[in-house]
Amino acid sequence: MKRSIAAACVLALLIAVALLTARSTSAGPEKIEFPSSWQSYVLYTIVDRYDVKQYRELYASSQEAVDAMKRGQPLPDRTVLVLTQYKAQTDAQGNPLKDANGRFLKGERIGFTVMEKRQGWGTEYPDDLRNGDWEYSAFGADGRFNANANYKGCFQCHKPHDKQDFVISLAGLMGGGGTTGSGVPDVRISGFSFGPPKATAAPGQAVMWINNDDSPHQVTLTGGSKARGPVLTKGQSYSHTFPTAGTYDYVCGLHPNMKGQIEVK
Known part of the structure; x- marks a missing residue:
């Protein structure tokens, strides 16, 4: 009887080890547990x-992770970053309400x-x-795992930002990579949109974008060249010269739903 109990215990232990090993080596969002103590983390x-x-x-x-971001260094092992999403309060017309500082409520x-x-x-x-050693996961407001999230999209969106340890929000702490020189922009980035959405230029003419948003953005051509500008923080600009006539579509490399077009003629 004792041998049977001992054998059962050993078998249970082996199964537990196998499950833990499988969890640690297999890819997927299930690796990440919901960070129940997220409210004690550093809001950056x-x-x-x-x-x-x-x-x-x-x-x-951790504060160490934030400090590493500011120095432009890779984040420490076991760092957890949490993006908490809220609906903005809106008026009767559906427009977001803002506080005295212009921030959404x-x-x-x-x-x-x-x-x-x-x-x-x-x-x-x-x-x-x-994306290096990173994994992604999503959870509902109640902390339950979201199996239907577009996890491949997370990897694709962050992939171009390997020099920032694949952390897009790091650009805002580092100061971005654009310029702050003077000049009249051809396209303004504001309210998560390009304005005007369609602009014109002559062959050989430089087109300038300026970011007026608090959020960083990145001009990225979607044609054959797939040229990608630096990440722009608020007030920074980027210029790109189009040598030949044609229609050039572009998006924000950080927010692909933002789209624009330059017609060179």
């Missing part, structure tokens, strides 16, 4: 998303997106998708 930035009428708070699990919480970094994570992904 707030973003108003005009395009989806959301108020967003971004938290880091925070409404109902609608969900969480979480990034977690662990040494050795990501090895299962192909090189064209892997």
